[in-house]
Amino acid sequence: MNSIFKNTRYKLIRNANLVAGFWLPRAENEKSPTIHLLEALHLGNILLTMWSMIPFLEDVARRISVRAVGPSVFTMLLYVTALTRYTHAIVARKKFCSLFAQVNSINNCKPFESDQKENLDSTCKKVRNMLFAQLSLFVLANSAISYFGYKITTNREGSSAFNQMELELLGRAGQPELWTPRETLSIFLNMILSYMVPLKLITLDALLHLLYVFICDQVDFLEDQFDLITKTESATEAQATLQEWLSLFSKVKRLMIDVNDAFSFQTVSLLLSNMAIICFAAYTSAKIFSLFFFVTMIVLTLFSVLQTLLYCISGQNLLNTADKLCSRLANISLADQPLVSVHHILLVETQRSFAVRGGPFFKLSLEFFATIIGAVFTYFMVLIQI
Numbered sequence: 001m002n003s004i005f006k007n008t009r010y011k012l013i014r015n016a017n018l019v020a021g022f023w024l025p026r027a028e029n030e031k032s033p034t035i036h037l038l039e040a041l042h043l044g045n046i047l048l049t050m051w052s053m054i055p056f057l058e059d060v061a062r063r064i065s066v067r068a069v070g071p072s073v074f075t076m077l078l079y080v081t082a083l084t085r086y087t088h089a090i091v092a093r094k095k096f097c098s099l100f101a102q103v104n105s106i107n108n109c110k111p112f113e114s115d116q117k118e119n120l121d122s123t124c125k126k127v128r129n130m131l132f133a134q135l136s137l138f139v140l141a142n143s144a145i146s147y148f149g150y151k152i153t154t155n156r157e158g159s160s161a162f163n164q165m166e167l168e169l170l171g172r173a174g175q176p177e178l179w180t181p182r183e184t185l186s187i188f189l190n191m192i193l194s195y196m197v198p199l200k201l202i203t204l205d206a207l208l209h210l211l212y213v214f215i216c217d218q219v220d221f222l223e224d225q226f227d228l229i230t231k232t233e234s235a236t237e238a239q240a241t242l243q244e245w246l247s248l249f250s251k252v253k254r255l256m257i258d259v260n261d262a263f264s265f266q267t268v269s270l271l272l273s274n275m276a277i278i279c280f281a282a283y284t285s286a287k288i289f290s291l292f293f294f295v296t297m298i299v300l301t302l303f304s305v306l307q308t309l310l311y312c313i314s315g316q317n318l319l320n321t322a323d324k325l326c327s328r329l330a331n332i333s334l335a336d337q338p339l340v341s342v343h344h345i346l347l348v349e350t351q352r353s354f355a356v357r358g359g360p361f362f363k364l365s366l367e368f369f370a371t372i373i374g375a376v377f378t379y380f381m382v383l384i385q386i
Contacts, residue, residue: 002107002117003028004100009124013131013206020196020203022089028101032093039090042196046083049193050076052186077280081273082197088266089204095262096207102255103214109248112225119221123214130310131206138198141299198303205307211259212314212356218252219321219354223328249346253353260357267311268358274304275376282380308372315356315364322354
């Protein structure tokens, strides 16, 4: 039996999520807890950090510093995004298990089992490589921020490690001698979350990309099998093979619909929050003349852009693969008698079903990504004038 839970590369993705604080079962029938102890600790960490940051936000509000508002809003928005997605993942754990059960059903759809094992290995390998690439970039980015921060603060003369503008931005956060125990805790927890929040988002994204890439590979596999059906000389054999192909098509379509139903609103909320984060980070980078803050904001901007781009690439790949299948379906001749009866239905279902959706209105694609970047650039130019 082909099972995604037995795939070594999937286990790496699962273990990465476990390290980031999201538990997934190791087998299809393993009982899932309502909330795992590790998940409770991670949720508590985020909530405690947000609570401990309140004094610093109050300090910004008292000073009414326009420069300091950007980083403060940006930080809280990032944490709210992580908290929302993390909570949604825990609530949707059973849905994840159900979707992976559908993946197993597709992998064991007769008579394609032998080919499906190779397809699953290829899918998991692609997502594993994507995950490793993102984690590597994340480590390099954090190393760059740490390096610039260290060099800047150690090379300055005087009693303060921060210049006047940075002190305005940081407020009490730049004056350790004034920290209360609660504020000291906030700084410590923020240091932890600066690593954990991107790690959570990257690993949760990997699970969704795994489903998107799997569906894309299945649509490509359907096209290849359809070619074989049209080349079959025996009408009886072609009819039998077509029934098996339609069964696989139906299962893949059902998986795509269920994935969109479960995560489309989460996807569009992620894209909207990323738009806001990119705007605030870019605005802060342009308005604040501090190398350390500039590097930090640029890195975080690129992280949000990359996250959005990967979703749009997944959507574009699926649209391209579905278009190829539609082209193949449109080119059948009237002599292919077993196919004539289902030809129109297959075309409509392929065009309508196979797309990564962000809510009921958007299909994710590179064109949609270009629209987002255009909107962000417009808002950025407006903010710069303020």
